[in-house]
Amino acid sequence: MERETLDVDVLIVGAGPAGLSAALRLAQLRKAAGEALSIAVLEKAREAGAHMLSGAVLDPSSLRDLVPDFEARGAPLATPVREDRVYFLTPNGKLRFPFTPPPLTNHGHYIISLNKFVKWLAVLVESEGIDLFTGFAGADLLMDGERILGVRSGDRGVGKHGERKASFESGVDIHAKVTIFADGVRGNLTKELMRRLELADADHPQLFAIGIKELWEVPADRVAAGTVIHTMGYPMRVEEFGGGFIYAMPEGRLSVGFVAGLDYQDPIFDPHVAFNHFKRHPLVRGLLEGGQMVRYGAKALPEGGWYAIPRCYADGALIVGDAAGFMNSMRLKGIHLAMRSGMLAAETAFEAIRAGDTSTARLHQFETKVDEGPIRRELYPVRNVHQAFEYGLLAGLAYSAFSLVTGGWWFRPMRAQPGHARMKTLAEFYGRSGRAVPGEATNAIKPDRRLTFDKLTNVHYSGTRHEEDQPVHLLVHTDVCHSICTEEYGNPCQRFCPASVYEMVAADGGGKRLQINASNCVHCKTCDIMDPYQVITWVPPEGGGGPQYDGM
């Protein structure tokens, strides 16, 4: 089949903070050197920023280096952090930490909407004359042996059963000297690249968490703008990793969210249920009551830290941002590291292209830059922290304190197993009968539709839309679902998915079958990560589909 092709010097897959920082840095280097360099950015969302979800508190260190005059250029950083509060929650009470643990001190940082921030970055990038192809997902890697030639964008106008509709347009092959993969947490292309080139270290798999967030509008006098609240404890049990956050912006806008480690053992656990319990806690309920939920979203995040970062360079390719796992789980921050990694990748790629050598050996310089710069300085001292939480909350907290003193030392790099492998079967977790008796935290509540919502209602507020007539973009080997998974785990996909994509429904002729409501998908990637049999593969739906995270 004839395909259109496009040749560029650098292709960036993903217009998030990492990808756009890479693009902007390349534009700066191009200008300074007075050289021609063609740059293209692919983004699956209809517009830049639409799929961006984060808490978010921004450490502006990388931004300051990338756009020194960011204030004059109108960066949307409306809310400097004024106060940090950390609580340990019990079912009805709270215990405030007498001091804020150093990693959670946010003095000098800003509460931002990542959606607005990325939109702003996209405008800067486009004003440098860089082509931002929004609405185009990277669907396949183009490789020649071990060399990455570029990326093929997804076809459009394909019907439910794979047939070509009147609107069919085939994807475009984009060839680049260097492809920078910034496709986000569990990016579909990075996942494939890591598999083909064996870039990950089996002893230190990436560990993930899922973040669920709502944007609320409450009476403006509830909580002062600039207040940052983090919680630990309830509703998570001691062996589970997770906690809540509340960030106050001006005019009574609150970011309210909950992060749950995707390494829980209880197959009945449901992160969305935990989020609802968190909102019903007196501390949170008191802030939200009488307000309105206006937006919802969910996204996985890489929590594994330093040791979980794969090899981020290959022949003609670099991996940056969340796709690589540049995130500090102890500070709950990754935007500045994503930006920094994008900037360093841009510098590496630019120098390599000038030297006419974009081989693995040359692009290895990216790792050197990471090792010699602020990324390692920040991540290495907390290299074992998340892994320590595998031993429970108390062990994790104890080790966190210990690492602050010792600079993260432990006898050896703490190993971990992938999160999905830690999930226990119903029989293992609930005893021989295998009958799940949910604890208070996992006990689904009936949403009151004011403070708490069911997933489907929440999905509506994510603004998610997909072309309806297209193939299902969640590839599942459904043979295991109604048989072995129902018996062993009770179909946990119905619970870990925060958007009601997976549903076991009555099958014709008795029994149950898996129904995939693909158009509810908010692109969080949790299913691809957490499915205990690893039979779910997330691939990008037709470009432009997905959530619309305005203001998130």
Add this chain to the structure above:
Amino acid sequence: MILVIAEQRDGKLNRASWETIAAAQQLASGQPIAVVLPGSGVGSVATELSAAQVKEIVTIDHAALEPYTPDGYTAALQPAIEQLSPTMVLLPHTYQTRDFAPTLAARMDRALITDVTAIKNVGGDAAFVRPMYQGKLAADVVPLGPGPHFITFQIGAFRADQAAKGSAAAPVRPLNISVDAAAIREKPDAPFQEVRQAVDLSQAERIVAVGRGIKGQEHLPLAQQLADALGAELAASRPICDSGWLPMERQIGSSGQTVAPKLYLALGISGAIQHVVGMKGSRTIVAINKDADAPIFEVADYGIAGDLFEMVPAIVAELRK
């Protein structure tokens, strides 16, 4: 003066134009209303529109306006609006309007308020109510800056049958506008219908909609009987269409059609917000659902908490008497 831009295709008037005339009449308070009708060979549509209680119907009849192109419409409407110099330009929020109105407003550097559902009076100024956040909030928007302001009205927000008719036919006046056909960059193909024999539920006066409560495809004839007895169209919530029990074009809701019939009868529909946003504008909503706590009862005018398999045959029997 208030200007309404009517929409026609192949000599057939889009019903939503009457809704916009109704909105204009509510807004007018003494101001004259003129209706502009662009197209080619629009004489009979102009006659149809002249029944409205308005000052005049202004036609822009030009070969370059057939078929519709955003360039052609923008090129024709800008000089027409400048010539008529209205205070406001009102349009139905159709796909066609969405295509050219932003260009037109931007070209003239005037304010555009889209998808308006109601008109309010805020301190003497007309404020336009439009949904935000998927309908969770409604914003009252007052246009600022020099006129004319462009306003588009959501389909079903005003009722076509409430557009006042004049005692005598309004005069029809052709406006001579030259459109440079060579400046039209778009070359549209013939419109294609993705789904053959598509039903346009937005035109239905009565709808019987089924949801998961119908349990199986084999029970659909029961709902069809009720629809037949009422002279209604059959529609469904998402799970029914997802299962392939009814074609996708009969799906009501955020990923299907938005409807506002006189009667909406919901059978076994829980009332997920995705469905409700597609039917909450219905004049009378009747819901039958087993679960008395189902959210559908929050929007229903009449609710029956009961088994549809008992209720529906009884209603059908009663209707057939």
